[in-house]
Every structure is written in structure tokens, then in C-alpha cells.
Amino acid sequence: SQQGEEDPQALSIQEGENATMNCSYKTSINNLQWYRQNSGRGLVHLILIRSNEREKHSGRLRVTLDTSKKSSSLLITASRAADTASYFCATGSNYKLTFGKGTLLTVNP
Amino acid sequence: EAGVVQSPRYKIIEKKQPVAFWCNPISGHNTLYWYLQNLGQGPELLIRYENEEAVDDSQLPKDRFSAERLKGVDSTLKIQPAELGDSAVYLCASSLGGGLRGETQYFGPGTRLLVL
Numbered sequence: 001s002q003q004g005e006e007d008p009q010a011l012s013i014q015e016g017e018n019a020t021m022n023c024s025y026k027t028s029i030n031n032l033q034w035y036r037q038n039s040g041r042g043l044v045h046l047i048l049i050r051s052n053e054r055e056k057h058s059g060r061l062r063v064t065l066d067t068s069k070k071s072s073s074l075l076i077t078a079s080r081a082a083d084t085a086s087y088f089c090a091t092g093s094n095y096k097l098t099f100g101k102g103t104l105l106t107v108n109p
Numbered sequence: 110e111a112g113v114v115q116s117p118r119y120k121i122i123e124k125k126q127p128v129a130f131w132c133n134p135i136s137g138h139n140t141l142y143w144y145l146q147n148l149g150q151g152p153e154l155l156i157r158y159e160n161e162e163a164v165d166d167s168q169l170p171k172d173r174f175s176a177e178r179l180k181g182v183d184s185t186l187k188i189q190p191a192e193l194g195d196s197a198v199y200l201c202a203s204s205l206g207g208g209l210r211g212e213t214q215y216f217g218p219g220t221r222l223l224v225l
Contacts, residue, residue, distance in 0.1 A: 004151075031212055042113070042200060042216035043152070088151050092212055095140065095204070096165065099151030 004032075004089040004100030012106040019076040021103040023089030024069075031092040032065055032072050036085045037102070043088065046074075081109045111135065113217035115201050121223045127189035130220045134182070134203030141178060142214060143186050144200040152200055158184065159206060188222075196224045 007022045023032070031050045035043040049056045049065045049072070056063045062075040076083055084107045090097040114133040122128050134141050139160050144152035155174065157165040160181040169176065173192070178184040188195055198221050202214040 033213070035216075042218045043202075045213050045215065048213060090151070095206070095212065096154060096157070097214060099153070101149065101151050 004091050004098060006087070006089055006100045006103040008103060009101070010104045010106070012108065013079055015079060015081055015107055015109050017079055017107075019079050019083070019105055019107070021074045021087050021089075021105070023072045023074070023100060025072075025089075025091045025100075026070065027091075027093070029067075029091045029093050032063075033090045033092055033097065034061075034063060034072075034074050035088045035090060035099075037088065038085045046087075048092075076105075079105075079107045081107050083107050113201055113203055113215055115199075115217035115220055117220055118218060119221050119223075121225065122191055123225050124193055125190040127187065128191050128222065129188075130186045130199050130201075130222075132184045132186070132201030132217060134184075134201070135215055138203035138205055138215070139181070140204045140206035141184050142202040142204075143176060143184070144202065144216075146198040146200055146219070148197070155186070191222075191224045193224050196222055198222070 004023050004025045033048045034046045037043045047058045049063050060077045065072045086102040086104050088099050088102045090099045116131050141158040143155040146152040156169045156176050158178045176186045198219040200219045202216045204214045
């Protein structure tokens with residue numbers, strides 16, 4: 001079963017633009033993580049935000065978490081063609097990660 | 110530092126045949142995970158090991174799937190017999206385990222299985 005649900009399912013933007021992806025979940029969590037998956041490859045961890053945090057930054061990434069709404073967003077600023085990938089949110093509870101279906105981001109050069 | 114290693118990367122078999130996947134986690138990572146990823150979906154946990162103990166195998170279809178991590182390091186996931194619906198990517202991941210440091214999982218490249 002999948003808890004997280006990303007929105008939109010697919011997103012196409014031009015290089016240099018910002019990309020925002022959203023994630024909603026259903027049950028209580030310890031943390032929420034975002035992963036990236038390039039075509040045909042494994043997942044790469046991007047960022048982790050704990051349930052008592054509201055916002056976190058890492059390079060061009062900004063993640064927010066609203067536990068009252070059970071939602072999170074991932075913002076990628078100044079996107080590059082190399083950011084083209086699927087992005088998954090995963091809710092963490094007791095060392096178990098539950099992934100959503102992902103958002104397919106295409107950054108056009 | 111070497112990442113999670115999986116082999117083979119691709120496997121094509123006929124239905125009813127057995128198949129096995131191997132995973133070597135990052136050195137020092139006590140926790141090992143096997144995930145199944147269907148096309149267009151996120152990964153779904155099959156089994157989690159803490160050292161050599163399977164602490165969560167509730168999602169593993171035990172009639173045809175088995176896994177082992179005998180010495181608490183590398184692990185093997187087996188399917189016998191394989192069915193058409195088993196075609197998917199099988200991902201292995203590892204983490205430090207225990208405490209806050211163990212929350213981030215590191216994934217291998219996966220084994221893409223095609224059952225004909």
C-alpha cells in the first residue's frame with residue numbers, strides 16, 4: 001500500500017524555471033523524505049524533514065512540511081536539464097518508508 | 110565509499126523458473142531492505158533486515174518469495190516459481206540502522222526482471 005501521493009503526476013518546464021511538487025499523506029509520520037530516480041536507475045536520497053520541522057533547504061531544494069494538513073512540497077529552483085527525473089516522497093515511521101507514485105519532471109533545455 | 114551493489118542488473122526468465130537476486134549493502138550498514146517497484150509506481154517494501162534478523166516481512170509473498178541474510182552482510186532474494194506478474198524492478202537498500210542516522214536509505218541500481 002502507498003501512503004504518499006504526489007501531485008502533479010507529471011510536470012514539464014523550461015530550464016531555469018522553478019518546479020514545485022506536492023505530496024499528501026494519510027497517517028502520522030516521524031519524517032518525510034524526497035528521493036529522485038533517473039530513468040533506469042536506483043533512487044537517490046535528496047532531503048529529509050522531521051515531523052517537528054516546517055522548512056528545510058539543501059542547495060537548490062526547498063522542502064516544506066505541514067503536519068496539520070498532512071502535506072509537503074518540494075521546490076527545485078533554477079531547474080536544469082539534469083533535474084529531469086521522477087521524484088518520490090516517502091513517509092518515514094519506525095524505519096519503514098512508504099513511497100508515493102512519484103512526479104515525473106521533465107526540464108526542457 | 111562504494112554504494113549498494115546489486116546483481117544481476119537484468120534478468121529474463123520463463124514463467125515457473127526460479128530466479129535469485131543478490132545485494133551487498135554499504136559497509137557498516139546494519140539494516141537492509143528489499144523493495145519491489147512496478148512500472149509507474151513507487152517502491153514497496155518486501156522485507157527489512159536488522160543484521161541477520163528479518164524484522165519486517167509482512168509484505169513478502171511467502172508462498173513463492175524467500176530471502177536470507179545469513180551473516181548479516183549481503184542478502185539474496187529468491188522467487189520460485191516466477192509468475193508473469195513478478196516482472197518488475199527489485200531494489201535493495203541499506204541504512205545505518207538505529208537512531209536518527211538510520212532514517213536515510215541508500216538504494217542500489219536494482220535488478221530489472223522480465224518473466225516471459
